Amino acid sequence: MRQLASGGYALYLRHGPTNNAIPDRTPRVDLQDCGTQRPLTVEGRQLMARVGDAIRKANIPISELHVSPMCRARESAEAAFPAITALTDPRLIYLGNFTDAEKAPIVARTRQLLSMPVPSGSNRLVLAHAPNLMDLMGYFPKEGTLVVFRPLGEAAGFEYIASIPAAQWGELLRQGQK
DSSP states (O other): OHHHHHBOOEEEEEOOOBOTTSOOOTTOOOTTOGGGSOOBOHHHHHHHHHHHHHHHHTTOOOSEEEEOSSHHHHHHHHHHOTTSOOEEOGGGSOOTTOOHHHHHHHHHHHHHHHHSOOOBTOOEEEEEOHHHHHHHHSOOOOTTOEEEEEEOOTTTOEEEEEEEOGGGHHHHHHHHTO
16 A cells, blocks of 8 residues: 555556446447446445545545546546546547457557556556456456556556455555554
């Protein structure tokens, strides 16, 4: 936790829990109409607010917040980080129903955001979807999980450091107080 507080990391946070009974209306998802998308649940908003609160309590600085244009990601960002202006990036959209050709720029953008150096004293946070990370590195994080990466530069990529499931924050914060 101290390392994250000193900055220099790229963080990937999957949005909060959603209502899987209401799927995205692919291929006609309207990014301006949340009614065409799988919605974030009330519990999802609450979970993301708790995750954001834990990140603040751990003194983990966030200087950049890049967010998928999907409503569930934008709403997760608003719940977790209400004081941070999110940069909505269309190249972070949910790619679960895309062809390989359609996925390529999304995977490339995700790789770029995780690989670009981050100045000491700050961290870059990407809030998006599990399939995006799965296509990049074969890892499918649970909703509300924070995945920590060390950026190595665009040519070298990134190094996976750790995953922090939403339920683990309380214990990590207690350990940090000892």
